[in-house]
Amino acid sequence: MAKARDRPKFGIIVDGRLCKKCGICVYICPKNVFSLSRNLRVNSDLCSGCGQCEIFCPDFAVEVVRISENGDHEGTDSGE
Ligand code: SF4
Ligand code: SF4
Numbered sequence: 001m002a003k004a005r006d007r008p009k010f011g012i013i014v015d016g017r018l019c020k021k022c023g024i025c026v027y028i029c030p031k032n033v034f035s036l037s038r039n040l041r042v043n044s045d046l047c048s049g050c051g052q053c054e055i056f057c058p059d060f061a062v063e064v065v066r067i068s069e070n071g072d073h074e075g076t077d078s079g080e
Contacts, residue, residue, distance in 0.1 A: 010047040018061035
């Protein structure tokens with residue numbers, strides 16, 4: 001049985017040059033990773049890696065990356 005710490009971890013990278021703070025990711029994320037007040041805030045610890053934010057961000061400002069046990073970014077599962 002998989003333990004909680006065996007679950008993959010994900011990091012969210014938001015390109016501040018592209019983000020228009022439209023709030024769509026806040027609305028779409030099922031895990032409430034994003035919050036928006038003056039700035040867009042991200043709590044990656046909550047992320048399940050579903051990828052919805054990447055799909056729905058109209059400005060391609062979000063990247064979801066899988067984080068390995070040693071903390072390196074591995075990119076998302078893209079089926080390759
Ligand atoms: S959906 Fe994209 S542009 Fe809109 S607030 Fe989120 S990251 Fe920024
Ligand atoms: S990948 Fe899914 S859970 Fe993670 S921040 Fe994006 S919408 Fe939320």
